[in-house]
Amino acid sequence: MQNVSTRPKQGSGGWKGFRLSPKVAPYVFVAPALILFSIFMIYPIIYSFLLSLQKNVAGEQKWVGLDNYSRLLGDELFRKALFNTFIILIIQVPIQLSLAMLLAVGLNSKFLRMKSFFRAVYFLPAITSLAAASVIFRILFADPDGFVNSFVSVFGFGPIHWTLDETWNRVLLILAITWRWTGYNMVIYLSGLQGIPEDLYEAAAVDGASRSTRFFRITIPLMQPIILFTTILSTIGTLQIFDESYLLTNGGPQNATMTVGFYLYRTAFRQADFSYASTIAYGLLVIIAVLSFLQFRFTGGREEAS
Amino acid sequence: MEAEVNMRSNAMPREVGQRGTLWVVRKVLMYAVLIIGAIISLFPFYYMFMASTLTKSDVLAQPPKLLPQDKLFENIDRLMSDSSLKLAEGIWNSVIIAVLYMVLSVFIASLSGYAFAKYKWRGRDLIFGLFLATLMIPSQVTYVPLFKIIAGGNPFDLVWLGTIQAVILPGLASPFGIFLMRQSMGQFPDELMDAGRIDGAGEFGIFWRLVLPVMRPSLAALAVFMFMSQWNNFFWPLVAQVDTIPTRIGALSGASLIDYSGIMTVTSLSVLPIMVVFLLMQREFISGALAGSVKG
Numbered sequence: 001m002q003n004v005s006t007r008p009k010q011g012s013g014g015w016k017g018f019r020l021s022p023k024v025a026p027y028v029f030v031a032p033a034l035i036l037f038s039i040f041m042i043y044p045i046i047y048s049f050l051l052s053l054q055k056n057v058a059g060e061q062k063w064v065g066l067d068n069y070s071r072l073l074g075d076e077l078f079r080k081a082l083f084n085t086f087i088i089l090i091i092q093v094p095i096q097l098s099l100a101m102l103l104a105v106g107l108n109s110k111f112l113r114m115k116s117f118f119r120a121v122y123f124l125p126a127i128t129s130l131a132a133a134s135v136i137f138r139i140l141f142a143d144p145d146g147f148v149n150s151f152v153s154v155f156g157f158g159p160i161h162w163t164l165d166e167t168w169n170r171v172l173l174i175l176a177i178t179w180r181w182t183g184y185n186m187v188i189y190l191s192g193l194q195g196i197p198e199d200l201y202e203a204a205a206v207d208g209a210s211r212s213t214r215f216f217r218i219t220i221p222l223m224q225p226i227i228l229f230t231t232i233l234s235t236i237g238t239l240q241i242f243d244e245s246y247l248l249t250n251g252g253p254q255n256a257t258m259t260v261g262f263y264l265y266r267t268a269f270r271q272a273d274f275s276y277a278s279t280i281a282y283g284l285l286v287i288i289a290v291l292s293f294l295q296f297r298f299t300g301g302r303e304e305a306s
Numbered sequence: 307m308e309a310e311v312n313m314r315s316n317a318m319p320r321e322v323g324q325r326g327t328l329w330v331v332r333k334v335l336m337y338a339v340l341i342i343g344a345i346i347s348l349f350p351f352y353y354m355f356m357a358s359t360l361t362k363s364d365v366l367a368q369p370p371k372l373l374p375q376d377k378l379f380e381n382i383d384r385l386m387s388d389s390s391l392k393l394a395e396g397i398w399n400s401v402i403i404a405v406l407y408m409v410l411s412v413f414i415a416s417l418s419g420y421a422f423a424k425y426k427w428r429g430r431d432l433i434f435g436l437f438l439a440t441l442m443i444p445s446q447v448t449y450v451p452l453f454k455i456i457a458g459g460n461p462f463d464l465v466w467l468g469t470i471q472a473v474i475l476p477g478l479a480s481p482f483g484i485f486l487m488r489q490s491m492g493q494f495p496d497e498l499m500d501a502g503r504i505d506g507a508g509e510f511g512i513f514w515r516l517v518l519p520v521m522r523p524s525l526a527a528l529a530v531f532m533f534m535s536q537w538n539n540f541f542w543p544l545v546a547q548v549d550t551i552p553t554r555i556g557a558l559s560g561a562s563l564i565d566y567s568g569i570m571t572v573t574s575l576s577v578l579p580i581m582v583v584f585l586l587m588q589r590e591f592i593s594g595a596l597a598g599s600v601k602g
Binding site for chain 2: 019020021022023025026027029030032033034036037039040041042043044045047048051099102103106107109111112116118119120121122123124125127128129130131132133135136137138139140142145146147150151179183187188191236239240242243246247260261264265268269274277278280281282284285288289292
């Protein structure tokens with residue numbers, strides 16, 4: 001206690017000499033993040049919006065109001081990219097989340113051995129880079145000589161034209177995404193399941209509720225906030241897919257797996273049409289906002305548990 | 307196992323009769339599903355490592371080869387000696403970027419998370435709200451301006467294309483990390499901070515010497531998450547024209563004369579370090595990834 005008066009003198013060398021008062025300290029602490037954030041986040045968000053209202057005419061930026069946005073609405077390629085993305089969304093997200101739930105319920109079982117082994121194995125794809133996963137899948141599904149085609153030919157199928165056929169190209173993309181993300185969602189579900197008190201199930205079992213009744217009446221309702229969270233997360237993720245579209249299918253035959261992310265990349269960095277690329281980005285922003293809002297609304301939007 | 311089963315059957319008397327065959331069938335089925343799932347999860351990795359030991363043409367040979375051969379070092383030699391692939395440069399950049407990004411972003415996130423959690427100051431809630439709001443904005447919105455910033459020709463006029471800072475800086479102040487750190491810093495007892503002040507420690511000293519050591523588990527979780535996100539990053543290094551392992555994979559797979567075993571060798575190189583760290587630090591990895599589920 002006596003030290004209080006002597007300490008400040010002692011700390012007068014080097015950076016310790018800068019004594020922050022508790023009043024100033026938080027501003028100093030938050031400053032690095034805030035500065036970086038303003039330059040690399042806030043400024044770009046505003047700048048991008050301004051760009052979307054402009055057009056490059058003969059090397060000069062001109063204000064064109066909402067012209068780019070009306071171009072976007074009539075843009076067939078954008079519509080196709082959006083359509084592709086929505087197909088993935090409608091098919092892949094439910095498959096992936098149901099699979100994740102199935103695996104999570106299985107892994108949560110009391111009798112199971114080697115739980116941590118299974119958990120680690122399922123989670124492994126999620127730590128792999130999308131670039132790596134994409135090229136592995138491209139070689140596994142190579143057309144016509146890849147391993148998967150050899151495998152299905154054992155059962156008398158194929159060869160399946162993964163790269164030439166629009167539908168199979170989409171299937172390929174969906175398989176790759178499912179492989180990458182199912183385990184990630186499973187781990188989220190697993191942690192949710194572990195939060196459900198066991199006595200709930202036991203009480204229900206005593207009352208004669210069957211396994212499926214217990215699942216649909218106890219597990220699903222209690223997991224609803226987490227399911228909502230993973231749905232929104234997967235939706236946002238799907239709408240932003242780039243790496244797979246670029247490296248796995250390269251947009252696909254007749255742009256079958258061209259995603260909005262890939263279209264944006266092409267517009268900005270191959271065609272150098274920065275204004276229109278910004279418009280695409282803002283179009284995406286609106287779609288994501290609307291979808292997240294709708295999902296939140298339709299599922300009752302309970303916030304507490306997660 | 308026996309005891310466990312008996313306990314369950316006591317708790318659920320109505321099921322005792324079914325415990326016999328039905329229970330066994332259910333258990334077998336469950337294991338079957340989980341094991342098939344595990345095989346599907348692991349097979350692509352096996353195939354990748356296996357293919358990196360084959361010759362170029364053996365990868366797509368018919369019938370397919372599924373056992374490793376001895377060409378791994380030949381593949382590595384071929385890739386390393388082809389200077390146009392810039393593989394060594396890619397590995398070096400990947401390591402530097404991921405490590406620097408990890409250290410700096412965790413430091414910045416913990417500093418500001420601490421400020422948000424442990425101090426009352428004007429504008430705190432507003433600024434925190436701002437960080438949170440941007441979590442919901444798709445990153446695509448910032449790509450074009452960020453490219454313009456690092457390519458020059460803007461008010462700041464940085465000409466950073468192809469430099470490491472062009473990859474590191476834009477994502478350095480991660481709202482996700484700040485949010486996560488605020489959550490865990492909130493649990494640090496105020497009394498300890500006051501005790502530190504009485505003992506004459508400065509505000510930064512309290513943060514550095516009292517708070518951070520206690521926060522080690524959450525720092526580790528955030529660190530592995532940050533390292534992984536940069537190590538795996540493909541899009542931004544591609545745009546910023548910096549050679550990293552992912553962009554090298556991209557370049558190699560886009561080449562006209564496709565070197566399949568080469569691609570798998572590079573891919574193995576990129577996956578292996580993360581895999582090893584994952585096996586060593588599973589808990590941190592999973593809690594870092596799960597932390598995302600707290601942000602909703």
